[in-house]
Amino acid sequence: MSRRSHSRSPSPRALKRPKFDHLTPEDFKNGVFLAPMVRSGALPTRLFALKHGADLVWGPEIVDKAILHAERAVDPATGVISYNGKTRAMFTTHPVEKPYFIFQIGSSDPALAVQAARVVMHDVAGIDLNCGCPKPFSTHAGMGAALLTDPDLLCAILTALRAAMPPEISVSAKIRLLPSQEDTLRLVERIVNTGVSALTVHCRTRTMRDKDAALVERLREIVDFVAGMGRGIAVIENGDCTGAEDAKRIRDVTGAHSVMIARGAESNPSCFSPMPLYDIERTLSPSYIRVSKYLDNNWGLTKFCVSQFKGKHVDFDKAAQKHYRQVLNGTKGFDGLEEIVGAWTGEDDFREIVEMIEARPPRSHAAARAETARPVAETPVEKEPSQDPPTSTPPDTVNPEPPGSGAPFMLALQHLDLPMLTGGDPLTPTPGGGVSVVTV
Ligand SMILES: Cc1cc2nc3c(=O)[nH]c(=O)nc-3n(C[C@H](O)[C@H](O)[C@H](O)COP(=O)(O)O)c2cc1C
Numbered sequence: 001m002s003r004r005s006h007s008r009s010p011s012p013r014a015l016k017r018p019k020f021d022h023l024t025p026e027d028f029k030n031g032v033f034l035a036p037m038v039r040s041g042a043l044p045t046r047l048f049a050l051k052h053g054a055d056l057v058w059g060p061e062i063v064d065k066a067i068l069h070a071e072r073a074v075d076p077a078t079g080v081i082s083y084n085g086k087t088r089a090m091f092t093t094h095p096v097e098k099p100y101f102i103f104q105i106g107s108s109d110p111a112l113a114v115q116a117a118r119v120v121m122h123d124v125a126g127i128d129l130n131c132g133c134p135k136p137f138s139t140h141a142g143m144g145a146a147l148l149t150d151p152d153l154l155c156a157i158l159t160a161l162r163a164a165m166p167p168e169i170s171v172s173a174k175i176r177l178l179p180s181q182e183d184t185l186r187l188v189e190r191i192v193n194t195g196v197s198a199l200t201v202h203c204r205t206r207t208m209r210d211k212d213a214a215l216v217e218r219l220r221e222i223v224d225f226v227a228g229m230g231r232g233i234a235v236i237e238n239g240d241c242t243g244a245e246d247a248k249r250i251r252d253v254t255g256a257h258s259v260m261i262a263r264g265a266e267s268n269p270s271c272f273s274p275m276p277l278y279d280i281e282r283t284l285s286p287s288y289i290r291v292s293k294y295l296d297n298n299w300g301l302t303k304f305c306v307s308q309f310k311g312k313h314v315d316f317d318k319a320a321q322k323h324y325r326q327v328l329n330g331t332k333g334f335d336g337l338e339e340i341v342g343a344w345t346g347e348d349d350f351r352e353i354v355e356m357i358e359a360r361p362p363r364s365h366a367a368a369r370a371e372t373a374r375p376v377a378e379t380p381v382e383k384e385p386s387q388d389p390p391t392s393t394p395p396d397t398v399n400p401e402p403p404g405s406g407a408p409f410m411l412a413l414q415h416l417d418l419p420m421l422t423g424g425d426p427l428t429p430t431p432g433g434g435v436s437v438v439t440v
Contacts, residue, residue: 040265075296079094103127129172199234243268268311299334
């Protein structure tokens, strides 16, 4: 494992954190989101997606049992939080993404799903259940797309998560279409009744492959159906969206509240911007690699993600592309890449990302603005008074703190002189709240 020395949490709570802008069901509307992607949805990709306009980011699916056996550690230099297994980090996150970060669980057991969610809930804004992965490693254990044919279990997991999570943690699900629309609607109805805040529909069936065109034309009926249930749940389209501009087309076609992008973002994490970067090897990759090194992202994972980048070339000619690939492929680690990444350390790139994320308007304002700017494609329905538990954050509620995290992110990054760190709540160490350092 390549991770640096880490502070071990739980240690006594040391610092006061700023208040977080909690997710409400409205935050799943009018957005373009980064899809969950194993490997490709690594922390640097999520940060760059946020920098370039993604409204929310999903993490790669993590199986419940894996997270239960992981040890949480915080890098005092950067604030990166790692959930470490025996030989590697199962997943990493950073406090700066927390208000926008949805953690996706793979599970086939309500009790395990709840235990896993409890482990990570202090570091995330929401929990999503993967009900769409068609790969045998997922389905043979009853997870992923296997849940589509076991709606009792699927809904039991969502119900258990909703009951166990505090209201400020959203619960959502990502499904695929069932072969018949009637069965899909029946399933959707049950899912919506569990109290989820949002439902993502990957518009392919379990047997369809990525190369098969997504069946987006089936989504409008689902969107209308959910609207007719009157619970205000967001329906998120997923499948074949290439970027921010294309998301508008998909919303027009489907009526979906929001759109989620996977492969488009894997190829170019700046696709969330109305003006995505081109010549990406020159414009985005160097910064991506610098940030990855600064955040101690695993080199193999970094190289994999960077090698997935592709897109339009304007000034970066064939010879430059070839040279870039040779340098990238010729190195076994971060060293030796100066020629394509320029000066290290990545701290400035990271500071820029943090500043851009921090500069976002409060989410409720953004949602309200988008709501007035864009007509919502659903019919208003008289809403029955709801008996459900609240799924939005009561005003002035602060997310629960990590168990004694001591928020070393705040301490370690004070030298960056960022507004999020210098303004607002004072960063006051709690008596006895030192940072113990452990090598993992
Ligand atoms: C590399 C990769 C990894 C993926 N991992 C996950 C995952 O962890 N969880 C999940 O629900 N879907 C996963 N997916 C599926 C995507 O989230 C998405 O549903 C699918 O790619 C369709 O979206 P797209 O057409 O925008 O690519 C993955 C897809 C790719 C390409």
